Amino acid sequence: QITLKEYGPTLVKPTETLTLTCTFSGFSLSTSQMGVGWIRQPPGKALEWLALIYWNDDKRHSPSLRSRLTITKDTSKNQVVLTMTNMDPVDTATYYCAHFILRGENYFDSWGQGTLVTVSP
Amino acid sequence: QSVLTQPPSASGTPGQRVTISCSGSSSNIGINTVNWYLQFPGTAPKLLIYKNNQRPSGVPDRFSGSKSGTSASLAISGLQSEDEADYYCAAWDNSLNGNVFGTGTKVTVL
Numbered sequence: 616q617i618t619l620k621e622y623g624p625t626l627v628k629p630t631e632t633l634t635l636t637c638t639f640s641g642f643s644l645s646t647s648q649m650g651v652g653w654i655r656q657p658p659g660k661a662l663e664w665l666a667l668i669y670w671n672d673d674k675r676h677s678p679s680l681r682s683r684l685t686i687t688k689d690t691s692k693n694q695v696v697l698t699m700t701n702m703d704p705v706d707t708a709t710y711y712c713a714h715f716i717l718r719g720e721n722y723f724d725s726w727g728q729g730t731l732v733t734v735s736p
Numbered sequence: 737q738s739v740l741t742q743p744p745s746a747s748g749t750p751g752q753r754v755t756i757s758c759s760g761s762s763s764n765i766g767i768n769t770v771n772w773y774l775q776f777p778g779t780a781p782k783l784l785i786y787k788n789n790q791r792p793s794g795v796p797d798r799f800s801g802s803k804s805g806t807s808a809s810l811a812i813s814g815l816q817s818e819d820e821a822d823y824y825c826a827a828w829d830n831s832l833n834g835n836v837f838g839t840g841t842k843v844t845v846l
Contacts, residue, residue: 662773664836664837667834720787723783723826
C-alpha cells in the first residue's frame with residue numbers, strides 16, 4: 616500500500632522561500648518508471664501541477680513556475696523536497712504530493728492528504 | 737492556468753447518466769492518454785480513470801472514460817448521491833513537457 620504525507624509550514628511571509636517535504640512508503644523511488652510529483656490547489660480553484668522527479672533523477676517543472684521551483688529526492692529516506700522561492704499571497708493553496716506512474720501512461724495513482732500553506736505578512 | 741477545458745458544472749437525478757467533457761489540444765489529449773480524478777470537498781483527489789478508460793481496483797463500473805481526437809469524456813451511469821464531487825481530467829502535454837489538469841467540473845445530484 617502506497618502512502619504519502621506532506622510536511623511543511625502552514626504560514627509563510629511574502630518573499631520567503633517555502634520548503635515542503637513529502638515522506639512516502641510502499642514504493643521505492645529507485646524503481647524504474649516511477650516518480651513523485653507536487654500539485655497545488657488554491658482555495659476553491661482547480662488543481663495545478665508544479666513539478667515531478669523521476670526514479671532516475673530526471674525532473675520536470677511547470678513552465679510558468681520553473682524559475683521558482685526546485686525538486687529533489689532522498690531515496691534512502693523515501694523523501695521528496697519541493698522548494699518555492701519568493702512566495703506571494705497568490706501562492707496560498709493546499710499542496711499535495713503524489714506517486715506518479717510513467718510507462719507511457721503518466722498518471723498520479725496515490726496522493727497525500729495535502730497541506731494548506733497560507734502566504735500572509 | 738488550466739490547459740484542459742471542462743464545463744464548470746453538471747447535474748442529474750439519481751439513476752441518470754451524466755457525461756463530463758474535457759477539451760484539449762494536439763499536444764496533450766491528441767497524443768497522450770487521459771486520466772480522471774475525483775475530489776470530495778476537503779479531501780485529496782483520487783484516481784478514477786487512467787489510460788483513457790481503465791478503472792483502478794475498487795472503482796465501480798458505473799464510471800467510464802473515452803477519448804476521441806483532442807477531447808475526452810467521463811460518463812457516470814446510474815448516478816448516486818455519493819457521486820457528488822469535483823471531477824478533473826488530466827493528461828501529459830508534450831509542448832509544456834508536463835502534466836496538465838482540467839478546469840474541473842462539479843457534479844450535483846438533484
